[in-house]
Amino acid sequence: MTRRDTQQPTGATVAHPLHAHGGPAREISTLSQQVRDRELTQRLDRRLVRCQFPNVVLQSLHCTQVAIRHHLTGRVVIDFLPSGRTNPLQNDARTTARREHMKRLQLLGARLAWPMTVVSDVPEALDLADPYFDPGGMTLCDPELLIADALGLPTVEDDARRYRTLSLIVERGSIQKVILSAETNLEDQTRRIVAWMHAIGW
Numbered sequence: 001m002t003r004r005d006t007q008q009p010t011g012a013t014v015a016h017p018l019h020a021h022g023g024p025a026r027e028i029s030t031l032s033q034q035v036r037d038r039e040l041t042q043r044l045d046r047r048l049v050r051c052q053f054p055n056v057v058l059q060s061l062h063c064t065q066v067a068i069r070h071h072l073t074g075r076v077v078i079d080f081l082p083s084g085r086t087n088p089l090q091n092d093a094r095t096t097a098r099r100e101h102m103k104r105l106q107l108l109g110a111r112l113a114w115p116m117t118v119v120s121d122v123p124e125a126l127d128l129a130d131p132y133f134d135p136g137g138m139t140l141c142d143p144e145l146l147i148a149d150a151l152g153l154p155t156v157e158d159d160a161r162r163y164r165t166l167s168l169i170v171e172r173g174s175i176q177k178v179i180l181s182a183e184t185n186l187e188d189q190t191r192r193i194v195a196w197m198h199a200i201g202w
Contacts, residue, residue: 037180040154044178047152048168051175054150058140063123066140068116068147073175075113075202078095079151079192081122082162109199113169118142120162154180167193 055069108115117139119126126141142148145163148155154164167189169177177196181189 007032028112041178041180044180048175048178051151051166053170053173053175054147056142056144056146056150058118058146059123060070061126061139061141066138067138069173071116071138072170074172075111076116076170077113078116078118078168078170079189080163080166080168081119082149082156083119083125100187104187107190107194111194111202113193113197114138114201115145116140117148118163120145120160151175163188168202169193169196 053069053072055067057065057067060066063121104115115138119139119141119144121141122143123141145155145161147153153156153166155161156164165181167179167181168175169179179189179192179196181192190199
C-alpha cells in the first residue's frame with residue numbers, strides 16, 4: 001500500500017506505510033514522513049485553530065448517545081485513535097498500562113485539561129477492561145468518522161477507513177492546537193501536549 005498525504009476538504013485519507021527492515025532507506029523514509037507530518041500539522045493548524053468544534057452525537061462505551069459539545073465547556077485534550085486495543089492484556093501488561101494511563105491523567109490534570117478519546121471502532125469491538133478506558137476520561141466511538149468529515153482530519157486506510165493518531169486541544173469548544181503523531185504513542189503525545197501548554201502559559 002502507498003501513503004497519501006493529500007489534504008482533502010472532507011478528511012484526508014492515508015494508507016499505512018510499509019516500512020523496510022533497517023538500513024538507510026528506512027531512515028530516509030522516516031525522515032521524509034516526519035517532514036510530511038510537520039507540513040500536514042502546519043496546514044491543519046492554519047485551518048482549524050480557533051474553529052468551533054462540530055456538534056456531533058457519538059456513542060459511549062456503553063452504547064449511549066453523547067453530544068460531544070456538551071463536554072467541551074472547559075479545556076479538553078481529545079485523542080483520536082485508529083482503534084482500541086482489541087488483544088487481551090496479561091496481568092503485568094495491564095498493570096503497566098494502568099500506571100501509564102494514570103500518569104497521563106495526572107500530567108494533563110496539572111494543566112487543568114480533561115482527557116477525551118475518540119476511536120474509530122464500534123463499542124462492541126472494544127475491551128471495556130482496558131485500563132485506558134478507566135474513569136477519569138471519556139472514550140467515545142465514531143465508526144462513521146463524523147468528526148473527521150466535519151473538520152477534514154487525516155485518516156488511514158487498512159481494512160477500513162480509520163482515524164489517524166492525533167490530538168486536538170480544545171478550550172470552551174474552540175480548537176487551540178493540533179498535535180499529530182506518526183505512531184499510536186500516547187506517551188510521546190502527552191509530552192508534546194504538556195510542552196505546548198507550558199509554552200503558552202497554561
